[in-house]
Every structure is written in structure tokens, then in C-alpha cells.
Amino acid sequence: MSISVRLHKTTGVKVGPVLIGGGAPVVVQSMTMTDTADPKATAQQCIELAGAGSELVRITVNTPEAAAAVPEIKQRMLDAGCAAPLIGDFHYNGHLLLTRYPDAARALDKYRINPGNVGTGKRRDEQFSMICDVAVQNQKPVRIGVNGGSLNQELVMAKMQENTDQHLGLTSEEVINECMVLSALQSTDLAVECGLRKDQIIISCKVSRPRDLIAVYRDLSKRTSQPLHLGLTEAGMGTKGIAWSAAALGILLNEGIGDTIRVSLTPKPGGDRREEVYAACEILQALGLRSFSPSITACPGCGRTTSSTFQELAERVQGYVREMMPTWKTTRPGVETMTVAVMGCVVNGPGESKAANIGISLPGTGESPNCPVFIDGVHATTMRGNYDELAAAFQKLVDDYVDRKYPAVK
DSSP: OOOSOOSSOOOOEEETTEEESTTOOOEEEEEOOSOTTOHHHHHHHHHHHHHHTOSEEEEEOOSHHHHHHHHHHHHHHHHTTOOOOEEEEEOSSHHHHHHHOHHHHHHOSEEEEOGGGSOSTHHHHHHHHHHHHHHHHHTOOEEEEEEGGGOOHHHHHHHHHHHHHTTOOOOHHHHHHHHHHHHHHHHHHHHHHTTOOGGGEEEEEEOSSHHHHHHHHHHHHHHOOSOBEEOOSOOEEHHHHHHHHHHHHHHHHHTTOOSEEOOOEEOOTTOOTTHHHHHHHHHHHHTTSOOOSOEEEEOOOOTTOOOSHHHHHHHHHHHHHHHHHHHHHHHSTTGGGOEEEEEOSTTTHHHHHHHSSEEEEOOOTTSOSOEEEEETTEEEEEEOSOHHHHHHHHHHHHHHHHHHHSOOOO
16 A cells, blocks of 8 residues: 655556556565576465565576476466566576567566666667567566666766766766666667557666665656666675665655665575565555555563563564465455554553554563553553463464454455
């Protein structure tokens, strides 16, 4: 649910059933990290990402085997009831794969083209145009995705030389940022010349540093009405990746810039790819732009909270909500706006619990072993017992609240 006005007015682009731009809510995108040539594993990860809240899912299509697997991936998603649009990410050989594997071209809902990786010299425009021609034939939208790490070097060298010859005094970062915007705008013009409509084109200009991303998108938003996809090229791991993404995306989104976002987190080996989806959803929810899942408020802990019970309970509630959301979001309309508080001592516990739809205040060090529970601001009950008893009883209260406030629909 969008609850803000998008300040950067953009053309609306349909990607499958999803509208991007045109005043629509900001959309979350993610990308698989499986071998696309393995359709079973890739489809499963697509389904998991969509279940976590990703409204668009992108896969790399880099080899003939990967292209050949695309129709099966799409069908497996549909068979599982997953309607998230499937996007093909193309570099270097996209013009060949899309023309040689027409079933893949038809099965994909959108193509991502990197204008810096489609060829050099005259071949660049030819091969870019070939991809656009396939998109026109199949009535598919495209994202023109410029990356700082794979920028058209001929354009960069020309602009660097111009900066020197004309004594413009720009830093190398400023020249590169300008080149990214120019590459996106020039590629958009070429795509239109190839027959794509403006309501089939999305643009992105990704870099790895937040300040550069902010500068590029502020400039880009003034020079185009195409929907914009936001995200750092490589955000990094864990806390760093989330913090850098939130710093950049939060500023731009708060200025009304951006129509789709991705948080490109590096997962730990064997880690959960869905973490990037959760992070993107939380950024939008923190800004009041969307509501994806009940918000869990929990205190950070201090010397008053030597027991770990509140931490364990907060983690359990968060996990339970994430587990239930794929079902709740289709059967319990409005549940995503629910707020839950799990607090650890008397300082802020009762106040935060009263402010939530349902909240529990656990005792801190030296406090009476009572756990008052508040529902919609009213003291409903006081719980006592060990962790397992408290967790089971509180989860039942959450379930009861959901049943009462968000009646199931078929």
C-alpha cells in the first residue's frame, strides 16, 4: 500500500501484472544466485524470493543452457502459484541468446540490457538494437541498466578528454557520473528508434558508493520521465550492505525518486538469499512508502535486561511472521499494517507495548516476574512462566488478534 506521493513523475511500465512508475507504489526486486541452467533450483529460489516479498525476480541468462532452461523455470513458478514477473539479465551475448532461444524470449517478462556490455564500436548499437527488436516482437519491457563497473569506455575517454581540453574542472567521479546518465539517455533514445515505446523502458544507473548514487539519480530524475530502478551495484555483506543501501535509497526515495529497488547484499556462504528482500521491504516500510509485513518493535537491550528472553521471543515472533506472511498476504488483507512490540524492561516496555497493536513487556533485572500484555492500547492480561510457556502463549495471542482483526478471505 503506497501512502506517499511520488514526486518524480514517471511513465507507467507494465511488467507482467506489475505496474512500475506512473504513480504506482515502489516495487521490490531481487535476483537469484543459482545456476540458471538448473531449472528446479532456480525456480525454487524464485518462489522463495517472491514469498519473502519480492515482486519482481531476476535471473542471469548467460549461456545456451541457461536460456534453454527459462521456459521450464517460468512454468515451475506458475505451477507453484507464483505470479512474480521473471526478468532475464543479459550481458555480452544477449542478442544471440534471445534470437536463438525464442521460447526463452517469450517466457521472460522483461529483459535487462547493460549498454556497456553489448559490444564495442558499431557492434554495440547493432547488438543493442537486436535485443530491442526481440522486445518489440514479443511486446516485452526492458530495463536499460548502466553500471559504473562496466561503463562504455569509449564514452568515458571522450568525456575525460573533453574535460581536459575545455578546462571544465570536473573530477573523474563527476565525469563518470555524467557518462552514466548520458549512456542511459542515449540508449533510451536508441531503444525508441528501434520501436520500443516509452512505456516499455525502465532505466537504472548503478554505482557502489551511496554519495555517487544519490548524485547520479538526482541528475537522472531531472532529465527523464522513465521509471527508475534504484540500488547499489554491490552493497556488500551484512550490516555494511544494509547500512549503505539504506543511506542511499532512503535519501532518494524520500525525495520521491525511484520506482523499483533492489538491495544487492552479499550473503554468507550458504546464507539466505531472502535477506536482501527483507532489507528492501524494511527500507520502504521505514519510510512509510509500503507495508509488507507486521512490524516488530523490540528494545536493543541494556544493563537492565540481563535476561535474553526478550531477544529470543522477538526473534521467534519475527520468524513466525515471516513464515506466515506468504499465506497471510493473500488471505488476511491488512495484516501487513499490524504492529507488535516485544520489550525487555519497565523503562519503555509498557509505553511501547501500548502503542503497538499487540505488545508484551518482559521484566528487566530485579523487576517483578510479570509480563503485562497490551492489545490496542489496553492492558489485556499479565503472563508468567518460562520462555517456552511465554512464547507459546504470546504467539497464540498474535494468532487470535490476526483472526479477529483481519478476517480470512477466500
